[in-house]
Every structure is written in C-alpha cells, then in structure tokens.
Amino acid sequence: MADVIIEDEPAVAADLAGDRIDVLRAFSANLGAHGEERGLIGPLEPPRLWTRHILNSAIMAPLLRPGRVGDIGTGAGLPGLVLAIIRPDVDFILIEPMERRVAWLSEQAEELALGNVTVLRSRAEDVVLDTPLDQVTARAVSALRTLLPLTAPLLRDGGELVLMKGISAEKEIAAAEKQLKKYRVTDVAVEILGEGVLEDVTRVVRGTVRAARQSSGS
Numbered sequence: 001m002a003d004v005i006i007e008d009e010p011a012v013a014a015d016l017a018g019d020r021i022d023v024l025r026a027f028s029a030n031l032g033a034h035g036e037e038r039g040l041i042g043p044l045e046p047p048r049l050w051t052r053h054i055l056n057s058a059i060m061a062p063l064l065r066p067g068r069v070g071d072i073g074t075g076a077g078l079p080g081l082v083l084a085i086i087r088p089d090v091d092f093i094l095i096e097p098m099e100r101r102v103a104w105l106s107e108q109a110e111e112l113a114l115g116n117v118t119v120l121r122s123r124a125e126d127v128v129l130d131t132p133l134d135q136v137t138a139r140a141v142s143a144l145r146t147l148l149p150l151t152a153p154l155l156r157d158g159g160e161l162v163l164m165k166g167i168s169a170e171k172e173i174a175a176a177e178k179q180l181k182k183y184r185v186t187d188v189a190v191e192i193l194g195e196g197v198l199e200d201v202t203r204v205v206r207g208t209v210r211a212a213r214q215s216s217g218s
C-alpha cells in the first residue's frame with residue numbers, strides 16, 4: 001500500500017466497508033501476497049491494490065439492492081468479491097470461465113467465510129439461471145456493445161446493469177445504441193463515484209432492462 005495518497009483513506013474505507021473492513025483488508029492482503037504468483041494480477045498492481053482496485057470496486061456497494069447480483073468476469077475478485085464482503089445482505093453469483101480464477105474465488109469465499117457467494121465456472125453467455133438476477137455488475141470485461149449480450153439476458157424485467165467503465169463510458173454508450181435497443185435497456189446513464197474522495201473516480205454505466213411486451217394474441 002505504498003502509494004496511498006489520499007489523506008483520509010482510512011475514513012473512506014471505513015465508511016464504505018463499516019464493520020466488514022477487516023475482512024476487506026484480509027482479502028486485499030491475500031491478493032497482494034498471492035495474486036501475482038497465481039497469475040491473477042500484474043506485477044505493478046500489488047502496491048496500488050487497495051486504492052486503485054479494492055476501493056474503486058467498494059465505492060459501488062451503495063448502488064446494490066438486497067437481492068441477487070451476478071458479477072461477470074470476476075477474475076481476481078473485482079468487483080464481485082469486494083462487494084460480497086461489504087454487502088452480506090446481497091447474494092452474489094460470480095461468473096468466471098477461467099479455472100485458476102474460479103479456484104481462487106472459491107478459496108477466498110471459503111477462507112473469508114462469505115456465505116453469500118456462489119462461484120460459477122462458465123462464460124456468461126452459457127449461463128442458464130432458474131431465476132433471473134436483480135442486478136449485474138462487471139469490470140474490465142469488454143466494451144459495452146459486446147458486454148450487453150453477456151449481461152442483459154441474465155436480468156429480470158426491471159433488473160439493472162451496474163457496469164464499471166473507463167473515461168470513454170459515454171462513447172461506449174453511443175457505440176452500443178443498437179445493442180441497447182435490442183436488449184431493451186432504458187434509463188441509461190453514467191454515474192461518477194468517489195469524486196474528491198478516491199485517487200481515481202469510478203465510472204458506472206447504469207441501465208434498466210425491460211422485458212419484451214407479450215402480444216395480446218387476439
């Protein structure tokens with residue numbers, strides 16, 4: 001954590017994580033200690049894990065509602081495992097196709113005693129759920145227009161996409177116009193979180209999925 005530059009970082013972290021702060025720090029320490037050797041994070045990441053990755057994921061926690069949330073392409077645990085630590089009132093399905101990442105996520109869920117986490121080894125487009133999800137999150141998986149076919153079909157009518165995006169979020173929305181229509185995503189907006197509080201802000205694309213209207217059949 002050598003590069004923590006925000007003076008009130010402990011206060012921010014405590015605000016976000018509340019009484020789950022020790023579990024969040026334990027996950028960060030585990031990822032810092034083993035992430036590189038297990039091929040989960042790059043060699044430059046350990047010193048900035050807490051500020052750039054953990055807190056940037058944690059800042060999304062207030063956007064989640066009690067219910068079932070799927071995180072697509074969780075990788076080393078971002079944002080899905082971080083959010084699951086902070087929000088024990090939400091059930092998380094972490095959907096990740098790569099075996100070694102799935103093994104890591106399952107080990108961490110067990111070690112950190114996260115009873116609200118299910119790890120599913122699959123590509124998102126192959127997932128079949130008995131009950132559709134209330135919200136779907138994703139970070140650094142693909143551009144919005146290719147991410148929509150992986151995420152929107154998993155949501156119930158009225159379910160919400162909460163997708164972490166970079167500085168080109170607005171451009172990605174414009175480029176995804178056709179897919180947003182196809183998957184009936186409405187109320188699409190970019191929300192900026194952590195301004196003046198985090199080292200880097202988190203941009204989130206939010207949108208609500210509406211089910212196709214049934215024809216009357218008469």
Ligand SMILES: C[S@@+](CC[C@H](N)C(=O)[O-])C[C@H]1O[C@@H](n2cnc3c(N)ncnc32)[C@H](O)[C@@H]1O
Pocket residue numbers: 072073074075076077078079095096097098101122123124125138139140141150
């Ligand atoms: C660049 S990594 C990002 C990992 C993590 N979300 C993060 O922000 O650090 C992309 C992840 O998406 C996963 N992925 C790629 N295609 C996928 C798909 N079709 N369905 C689910 N996950 C996918 C990869 O295995 C990888 O773990």
